[in-house]
Amino acid sequence: MTAGVAMEPTELEELMEARAEAAHEREVGDATRPTAQDLAASPTRIDVEGLDLFYGDHHALKDVNIKIRDKQITSFIGPSGCGKSTLLRCFNRMNDGIKDCRIEGKIALDGQDILGDCDICRLRQRVGMVFQRPNPFPMSIYDNVAYGPRGMGVRDRAVLDELVEDSLRRAALWD
Ligand SMILES: Nc1ncnc2c1ncn2[C@@H]1O[C@H](COP(=O)(O)OP(=O)(O)O)[C@@H](O)[C@H]1O
Numbered sequence: 496m497t498a499g500v501a502m503e504p505t506e507l508e509e510l511m512e513a514r515a516e517a518a519h520e521r522e523v524g525d526a527t528r529p530t531a532q533d534l535a536a537s538p539t540r541i542d543v544e545g546l547d548l549f550y551g552d553h554h555a556l557k558d559v560n561i562k563i564r565d566k567q568i569t570s571f572i573g574p575s576g577c578g579k580s581t582l583l584r585c586f587n588r589m590n591d592g593i594k595d596c597r598i599e600g601k602i603a604l605d606g607q608d609i610l611g612d613c614d615i616c617r618l619r620q621r622v623g624m625v626f627q628r629p630n631p632f633p634m635s636i637y638d639n640v641a642y643g644p645r646g647m648g649v650r651d652r653a654v655l656d657e658l659v660e661d662s663l664r665r666a667a668l669w670d
């Protein structure tokens with residue numbers, strides 16, 4: 496050891512702990528934590544009311560009521576299989592493709608119902624998802640990136656080329 500001042504292990508531990516606490520306080524101290532008033536003042540973007548979801552006979556979501564607020568981070572925390580992903584998938588209608596999946600109740604995005612008749616392409620433009628693992632379609636990278644704009648009617652090759660390159664550059668994947 497070349498340290499100028501020798502320290503007992505317990506002293507060192509205490510010092511490390513105090514530093515970690517100070518760093519934690521700087522990052523997530525009360526000043527940055529939203530109060531109950533801040534939360535109530537933040538407009539509701541996604542409003543879930545009395546949501547029930549069934550996979551066949553399996554009642555996976557039971558009477559879920561939650562307001563997701565603008566510019567707040569909302570986390571779903573719970574044991575594996577409790578329904579976190581199922582609820583998330585509801586927000587851009589990804590359960591639609593699951594056979595025997597049935598949904599009851601209400602979900603509104605900015606006050607507009609998203610469970611009834613709604614333009615799913617438009618909904619998915621507004622409600623994106625980032626998955627744990629990337630899940631590209633079995634086609635080229637170009638076609639994967641161009642899938643969205645093509646779905647919205649963009650056909651011009653030059654426009655698509657630019658969109659694809661720009662998207663890949665912005666995601667630091669171009670190189
Ligand atoms: N596609 C599916 N078909 C049938 N049951 C499913 C399907 N996806 C999830 N489930 C069931 O719904 C429940 C909730 O699952 P899930 O939403 O994946 O939980 P979590 O994301 O919290 O781990 C589990 O009992 C799971 O087995």
Ligand SMILES: [Mg+2]
Nearest residue numbers: 576579580581
């Ligand atoms: Mg999950």
